[in-house]
Amino acid sequence: MSNSRHTDAVAVTGLTKRYGRRTVVDDISLRIPRGSVTGLIGPNGAGKTTIMSMLLGLVRPSAGHGEVLGHDLHHPKAYLGQVGALIEGPAFHSSMSGRANLRNLCRLGRHDAAQVDELLDLVGLGERGEDLYGAYSLGMKQRLGIAAALLGDPELVILDEPTNGVDPQGMRDIRNLVRRIAEGGRTVLVSSHLLAELEHVCDHLVVIDKGGLRYEGPMEELPTGRPEVLRVSANGSSERLHALLVAEGYTATSAGGASVVEIGEVDPTRLAARINETAHAAGITVTELHHQRQTLEDRVLELVGTGSQS
Numbered sequence: 001m002s003n004s005r006h007t008d009a010v011a012v013t014g015l016t017k018r019y020g021r022r023t024v025v026d027d028i029s030l031r032i033p034r035g036s037v038t039g040l041i042g043p044n045g046a047g048k049t050t051i052m053s054m055l056l057g058l059v060r061p062s063a064g065h066g067e068v069l070g071h072d073l074h075h076p077k078a079y080l081g082q083v084g085a086l087i088e089g090p091a092f093h094s095s096m097s098g099r100a101n102l103r104n105l106c107r108l109g110r111h112d113a114a115q116v117d118e119l120l121d122l123v124g125l126g127e128r129g130e131d132l133y134g135a136y137s138l139g140m141k142q143r144l145g146i147a148a149a150l151l152g153d154p155e156l157v158i159l160d161e162p163t164n165g166v167d168p169q170g171m172r173d174i175r176n177l178v179r180r181i182a183e184g185g186r187t188v189l190v191s192s193h194l195l196a197e198l199e200h201v202c203d204h205l206v207v208i209d210k211g212g213l214r215y216e217g218p219m220e221e222l223p224t225g226r227p228e229v230l231r232v233s234a235n236g237s238s239e240r241l242h243a244l245l246v247a248e249g250y251t252a253t254s255a256g257g258a259s260v261v262e263i264g265e266v267d268p269t270r271l272a273a274r275i276n277e278t279a280h281a282a283g284i285t286v287t288e289l290h291h292q293r294q295t296l297e298d299r300v301l302e303l304v305g306t307g308s309q310s
């Protein structure tokens with residue numbers, strides 16, 4: 001583990017949490033590279049909050065060991081001064097302004113209050129700092145929570161579902177904010193039940209399901225589950241076209257009145273042209289021919305299935 005001290009903000013092995021006989025986090029080993037935005041992705045109830053809580057010393061692991069910012073996971077006091085978090089929704093006073101809430105947290109956490117205005121600007125609340133917290137939209141509340149997580153300029157920032165329940169514009173604001181937070185060289189761990197929300201923000205990914213690890217590694221190395229396909233149909237002649245393609249040796253399945261042809265190693269554009277020529281030679285007019293790409297979200301859904309586990 002000591003080799004990873006400089007490259008990883010978090011490196012844990014065998015992280016496990018049991019409640020009675022129920023194992024909610026099961027033998028998870030993961031690393032969070034320093035300076036990365038790491039997405040912790042999994043359906044509701046997969047164990048995301050529990051993992052984050054263990055890293056934050058809020059929940060005691062049943063098993064596992066490792067380091068957070070070079071300190072023993074089991075001695076969170078040694079590293080918590082360098083960690084900021086937004087977990088289980090921010091706890092602020094409704095009858096105080098956003099600015100007053102942050103100042104209050106500075107007092108409680110012995111942080112320098114001089115950073116409050118800068119942080120309000122960073123999270124886009126510079127103009128709304130004097131408004132009462134109770135009058136903030138959900139997106140604004142989450143952004144104030146992120147500002148609170150940044151008090152004391154932590155090296156590692158942990159954000160639990162910061163976009164949950166926020167409208168699309170609010171989500172975009174939060175995504176941009178996460179990107180900006182990481183620009184300063186900080187490490188960010190951010191959870192969501194949807195990869196699509198974080199796809200363009202994360203460079204590293206941890207995918208969990210039912211407490212177990214399904215993938216951990218760079219975003220671009222997320223394994224492709226199923227083969228890329230071309231979807232072909234011909235109004236009124238789709239069945240004949242499908243039989244023809246199978247007879248010609250293509251790996252194709254019939255689905256919803258179309259033929260779905262596996263692309264394999266072939267260039268998709270050339271394959272599309274060949275299919276078109278084959279159909280044309282048989283007197284069939286192709287009415288639909290398109291390349292179905294797998295989104296990253298599709299790949300994650302293949303890793304975790306779809307239902308929630310809560």
Ligand SMILES: Nc1ncnc2c1ncn2[C@@H]1O[C@H](COP(=O)(O)OP(=O)(O)OP(=O)(O)O)[C@@H](O)[C@H]1O
Nearest residue numbers: 019024042043044045046047048049050051309310
């Ligand atoms: N204190 C607890 N006692 C018993 N079970 C718990 C406790 N805390 C969490 N769990 C269970 O652990 C499982 C994982 O919960 P966790 O909140 O970590 O999941 P999550 O991925 O963050 O889900 P969500 O997206 O819904 O917040 C759930 O089934 C939950 O009911």
